[in-house]
Amino acid sequence: MLDVQEISAIRGERRIFGPLSFSVDDGDAMLLTGPNGAGKSTLLRILAGLGRLAAGSILWNGNDALADRAAHGALVSYVGHLDAVKPGLTARENLGPNALEGLEAMALSHLADQPARFFSAGQKRRLALARLVCRQAPIWLLDEPTLGLDVASVARFGEMLATHRAQGGMVLSATHLPLPLPGAKELRLS
Amino acid sequence: MSGFWFIVARDLRLSLRHGADTLAALLFFVIASALFPLAVGPAPETLARLAPGIIWVCALLAALLPLDRLFGADFEDGTLDQLLLTGLPASAVALAKAISHWVTTGLPLLIVAVPVSLMLNLDTAALPVLLLGLLPGTALLSLFGTAGAALVIGARRGGVLLPLLVLPLTAPVVIFGVAAADAAGMGMDVRAPLLFLTALFVAALPLCPLAAGAALRGAVE
Numbered sequence A: 001m002l003d004v005q006e007i008s009a010i011r012g013e014r015r016i017f018g019p020l021s022f023s024v025d026d027g028d029a030m031l032l033t034g035p036n037g038a039g040k041s042t043l044l045r046i047l048a049g050l051g052r053l054a055a056g057s058i059l060w061n062g063n064d065a066l067a068d069r070a071a072h073g074a075l076v077s078y079v080g081h082l083d084a085v086k087p088g089l090t091a092r093e094n095l096g097p098n099a100l101e102g103l104e105a106m107a108l109s110h111l112a113d114q115p116a117r118f119f120s121a122g123q124k125r126r127l128a129l130a131r132l133v134c135r136q137a138p139i140w141l142l143d144e145p146t147l148g149l150d151v152a153s154v155a156r157f158g159e160m161l162a163t164h165r166a167q168g169g170m171v172l173s174a175t176h177l178p179l180p181l182p183g184a185k186e187l188r189l190s
Numbered sequence B: 001m002s003g004f005w006f007i008v009a010r011d012l013r014l015s016l017r018h019g020a021d022t023l024a025a026l027l028f029f030v031i032a033s034a035l036f037p038l039a040v041g042p043a044p045e046t047l048a049r050l051a052p053g054i055i056w057v058c059a060l061l062a063a064l065l066p067l068d069r070l071f072g073a074d075f076e077d078g079t080l081d082q083l084l085l086t087g088l089p090a091s092a093v094a095l096a097k098a099i100s101h102w103v104t105t106g107l108p109l110l111i112v113a114v115p116v117s118l119m120l121n122l123d124t125a126a127l128p129v130l131l132l133g134l135l136p137g138t139a140l141l142s143l144f145g146t147a148g149a150a151l152v153i154g155a156r157r158g159g160v161l162l163p164l165l166v167l168p169l170t171a172p173v174v175i176f177g178v179a180a181a182d183a184a185g186m187g188m189d190v191r192a193p194l195l196f197l198t199a200l201f202v203a204a205l206p207l208c209p210l211a212a213g214a215a216l217r218g219a220v221e
Helices: A040-047 A069-075 A091-095 A099-105 A121-135 A151-166 B002-017 B019-040 B044-077 B079-084 B090-119 B127-151 B158-169 B171-185 B191-220
Strands: A002-011 A014-024 A029-033 A055-060 A076-079 A139-143 A170-174 A185-188
Touching (some): A014 A185, A040 A170, A069 B090, A091 A099, B002 B019, B079 B090, B127 B171, B127 B191, B158 B171
Parallel strands (some): A076 A139
Antiparallel strands (some): A002 A014
């Protein structure tokens, strides 16, 4: 369980959001909504242990998550705006361990040994989402995950999300598009 | 641990695929060294006297070339975020990067230093000592370079800033490296300068990755 207590983020002299408190149970999903610049991406990066937390605390199963950021990182799968795909490597090499499961989940198996430089923007996005399956981490932090995906891929991504939640994983996603996350709570940042 | 070697292996594979980048540093080393006989004259005694210094300075400058992209590409395409989420401490990520820099730049420079030293008429007695000094020397360049590269991530004109940060740090490396080769050429004891180089390496091995790791954390914030 992820328990967020009174956190806020500051950039420069300006407070981006907070103090903000919420909690997400295992198997739950939460949508982050709000206008551009409301701090959705910043919040996701803070939860991943990448961003700077100005105040408050983040508890993972009752322990301070950011006390050991390296260990926390292993619990997190983060998909940001950038796909982190290396054009010089094949799809399989880009994903690393458990690559085949991930490729299968995003229907990219037939492109496993293709260099990623031949991939379209949507295919690169699917490769970035396939990494979620490969990493087998309990906390999924997604920043506009379905941007640029076709309808069939969104459906497949929905299955991925459902499987992950059925296995007790949690999903936090910032989005402007409807996501296949039934029963998700909504956190509105403004 | 497997994650650590995965980062190293992935970087080595990328350097192989982009072989031209790796080769560019080596060619720079050869061409820059080849300019010295043209500049100071081809007299064999003069060249033999200058050879250790030429090789050390050119190797140092060549090792700087790929540093700009060491973290730059990973920062721009989002890979750096993923590297920091592998469960490894940021300093381990930095050490993996330093190792891949050494294998793709330091080690090839060490090997190419052999024909270059022959070209510059280096005393054959001094050659083994020069190479022995370049072994910790190039590793030091990789470690200092990694720390410098991590500090300039995201900075505008980082490529210009980087040599200004790294070159002053390498002054002791050049001093002791050239001193060892010179001492061998004159038949003097080479142990002291070589031990100094090794001591520098032993100190930099934990310190530089720690500094670079802190800089990586700062860069993604």
